[in-house]
Amino acid sequence: MDKNTYLEHTEDFPHFSSRQECKEFGMTHEQLDVLQVNIGETCNLACKHCHLTAGPVRTETMSKEVMKACLEVFDKHGFKTLDITGGAPELNPHFEWLVEEATKRNIHTIVRTNLVILGEEKHRHIPEFYARKKVEIVASLPYYTEKDTDRQRGSGVFATSISALQILNDLGYGKSPDLILNLVYNPGGAFLPPGQSSLTVDFRNKLFDLYGISFNQLFTITNNPIGRFGDFLERTDNMKAYMSRLVSAFNPKAVENMMCRSQLSVGWDGTLYDCDFNLALGLPVDGILRIQDLRETSLEIRKIVFGNHCYACTAGAGSSCGGATA
């Protein structure tokens, strides 16, 4: 059976696209802010919640030609932020070239790092490289304890992540105003995230008291019921209850601020998506399909491709790559 059969064909709740708010706010803004570039699905980790099912066996990697097209499109269409993600973006052989080129153009550049990669021999120079280029870091740290973090991301991840955060702090990250270090929490199971502000207090106190670590903001992100997390929900017979939880918590106010309205997401081969979740599902945009083809044309307002997985972005306080939205 197709694993998305329940998600897309259930009649237990109204399809996301049929919601009144989704019809009202189902188009992108005229001016987009974020160009999110997924430069490869190879990762040194294989986290249990990963919507992309990224891992060491994945080989999809963005070429320098596609990266060049991303930079051209960024300039031409007046994007404000380049958001580099993966997999582990540091594993792409052209990663440092892309960051160099972006920062040379004074582009506000975010890199989403899993931290653990920064402890590997071949990548130990990266923290200093980030600091030199004033890259904004968004780092995954699902909890402030070893047991909970390692259960989700793998044995030894917490200790290595703490060391990497201490190195980043020593370089000025999370302390100096131009070296931004944001952390990402996502739930360690089939439940919604806590309030972002209350959890930030817990993270700040625990990480500072126990490890002397400082950071700027904590983003709480809801697990999307697809990819490896979707497999977990199916395997443990939790999909129906989890979707019920997301749908019950549907917050109409979160729809207006959904990240897909102000961003464009680029896959490793240049295919365009509304967001990284649609990328994971192979649901391209309703419009021009390749970044290379946007170099010469204008960027039209487009209809967002919604699915029931979008309920994860509108539950409770809302969820996006930048945390809560409502």
Add this chain to the structure above:
Amino acid sequence: MKTYYNPEDLAKFGNMGEDAPEMWKKFMEYYGQVFAAGALTEKEKALIAFAVAHAVQCPYCIDSYTQTLLQMGVNQEQMIEAVHVAAAIRGGATLAHGMQAKNVIKNLEL
């Protein structure tokens, strides 16, 4: 009836309002106010509720408040410490009542 406790009944809790709607309404208003942030945070109140749920051994409350606490960012280690608080008070209360037995014995023995 095949079982005294049925997990599906948790979602039907609201049906208790069918026969005494006014009292139900007052109870729900009271319940909502009790768990709203006040001198204690919502998380502190939920942890107390979770511990009490174990002390009164209500499977519905245990299920419900375990999920509530997970959603509040409380982990298993913290929850089990709360269960120990409930266990300590139950155990302590049992031992404290031993004083009654001792008093009876003291009154009757030579």
